[in-house]
Amino acid sequence: MAILDFPDISPDTGTSLSLISNSTSFESDLSNSVQTGKFLGDQWSAVMPFTNREKLQGRTIKAFLTRLGGMAGRFRMTPPDLDQLGSALGSGVIAGAGQTGTIITTSGWTPNQPILFKEGDYIEFNGELKTVVVPTGSDGAGLSTIEFAPPLRKATNDLDPIETVNPQAIFMLTNDNQASWEIQSNFVFGATIDCIEDVT
Numbered sequence: 001m002a003i004l005d006f007p008d009i010s011p012d013t014g015t016s017l018s019l020i021s022n023s024t025s026f027e028s029d030l031s032n033s034v035q036t037g038k039f040l041g042d043q044w045s046a047v048m049p050f051t052n053r054e055k056l057q058g059r060t061i062k063a064f065l066t067r068l069g070g071m072a073g074r075f076r077m078t079p080p081d082l083d084q085l086g087s088a089l090g091s092g093v094i095a096g097a098g099q100t101g102t103i104i105t106t107s108g109w110t111p112n113q114p115i116l117f118k119e120g121d122y123i124e125f126n127g128e129l130k131t132v133v134v135p136t137g138s139d140g141a142g143l144s145t146i147e148f149a150p151p152l153r154k155a156t157n158d159l160d161p162i163e164t165v166n167p168q169a170i171f172m173l174t175n176d177n178q179a180s181w182e183i184q185s186n187f188v189f190g191a192t193i194d195c196i197e198d199v200t
């Protein structure tokens with residue numbers, strides 16, 4: 001099945017975007033001490049209400065939900081709270097294959113940018129959506145070290161581009177019951193989309 005693009009329709013105020021961490025804990029029955037562990041596979045999750053949508057917007061959302069076919073469908077979506085504050089000038093790429101974790105070395109930026117990225121900015125590379133957690137700039141050679149979350153799920157490829165204008169992740173619905181909508185007076189439409197990132 002083809003991966004769809006999320007409709008160009010903004011959700012209501014009250015939309016939530018969450019990062020679900022893939023961690024575990026164990027509590028000792030003897031000492032009550034707690035051990036924790038962290039694994040790869042953190043997932044973005046969103047709940048997006050669409051209320052009081054008339055005609056065209058309502059039909060567009062309805063067609064999107066039915067076309068997905070429940071949890072089997074996949075779609076690309078930009079974070080609903082995208083609001084980049086860094087300059088992000090240049091054409092940034094990954095500088096070196098095999099990078100993992102939560103810090104990457106990059107190149108190709110406009111040199112000497114004091115605020116290339118601010119905390120909370122989003123970037124996409126390696127097929128994964130990340131949020132910058134520490135402000136960073138670029139040096140005189142256009143290099144920048146970027147710290148982000150969540151951790152990479154797979155190692156980087158050298159020279160892969162870094163998307164800053166329209167970073168996205170691939171999402172899926174959390175259940176098969178979301179192709180439903182509320183029909184109000186005068187054909188006013190309402191629905192809520194509950195989705196989670198596909199990390200396969």
